[in-house]
Amino acid sequence: MLALTTLLALLPLPLSLAAPSPPYPLHPRQAATCTRALLRANSEVYLAAQTAGNPSLLTALASPNFTYTEDFVARNIKTGTLATALALAHNRTIIDTTQCATYTEIISTDPKTQRVIGTQLRYDPTGKVLVKAETLVTREGDWAFNATQTFGYAAKEDGLWGEIAARDSRAVIRAAGDAYLDLFNDASVVVPWGTPCHRLEGGWYTGNGSATDSCNVGVPSGVAITNRRYVIDEVLGTVDAFVTFGSRPDSHEFRVEGGKIRFVHTLTVMRNVTGY
Ligand SMILES: *[C@@H]1O[C@H](CO)[C@@H](O)[C@H](O)[C@H]1NC(C)=O
Ligand SMILES: *[C@@H]1O[C@H](CO)[C@@H](O)[C@H](O)[C@H]1NC(C)=O
Ligand SMILES: *[C@@H]1O[C@H](CO)[C@@H](O)[C@H](O)[C@H]1NC(C)=O
Ligand SMILES: *[C@@H]1O[C@H](CO)[C@@H](O)[C@H](O)[C@H]1NC(C)=O
Ligand SMILES: *[C@@H]1O[C@H](CO)[C@@H](O)[C@H](O)[C@H]1NC(C)=O
16 A cells, blocks of 8 residues: 555646635546545544544534435434444454445444444545444344344454455455345345355344354345445455335345355344435
8 A cells, every 4th residue: 555645646737736726626546545544534433422422522523514314314423323422342344445435334232322333424426525424223122132142243243354365356255245135025036145154134143153154044035125325445345335224224244254244233123214
């Protein structure tokens, strides 16, 4: 990865001269500032904001035209979930440098504030300006909700979602996730099942730790999964999709290795989507 100073040296003109005020067209090399390191640092700002219950830590990165939703409904971020301090038992982030976006899964097992949350953050092409945040906040009453159990299973997978040496393309990773999502409305879809494979849906988990554990243990039929918004990380072989699951706000995150699905994490909010 090139240092910022190297990038600046490669620009045809010194930025300090005649730098116009934004908005101005980005030089292609400026777009290259949307790096893993920057997006990782931004995701840590998000985690710090949630841990502190201080949305302004995150909104310091936000564009004036920034949009924020919870469970696919527009909210004021200042009075939303970020305003409640959460002790985090678990966090895991995937990074999409192509779209300049991240997805973060967090779990709080504190009995007073049990939450399992998934958040997609989208930036402008520099990676420095947050333009859209969507968060799904599951709690008591949501699909199979039990944060203690979710945490127990997620922790068992620690170390199994790491960097992949032989990487799949974005298209292959996304196609694996899409095949799984399509299966709910078309039983003839061929899903690239990996083995072993585990599904974590709320506090519900498939498999018993044997080498033959399968994710091909059935899905509901006749459910159209629409409005898919992806975050794709080739380094971690993972895609997250925020979707309308039938009528409900939902996230499906897939870990894909060699084109095959090895882990699935889902969040489903048990009420209708009323907007996005
Ligand atoms: C919002 O602002 C960001 C940068 O601040 C810009 O990239 C984006 O195009 C703007 N979107 C709209 C809809 O104006
Ligand atoms: C997020 O998880 C990492 C371990 O994966 C941990 O080191 C870090 O402290 C966690 N961050 C927060 C804010 O809890
Ligand atoms: C969540 O799961 C734990 C561990 O299995 C169990 O002890 C607890 O009663 C469950 N909580 C709820 C609210 O079902
Ligand atoms: C795990 O589940 C499979 C399929 O249900 C079963 O055949 C196998 O005996 C189980 N293994 C263990 C260690 O419980
Ligand atoms: C929305 O939810 C209500 C129950 O809260 C249900 O009766 C209704 O059928 C749902 N609408 C759709 C489009 O699923």
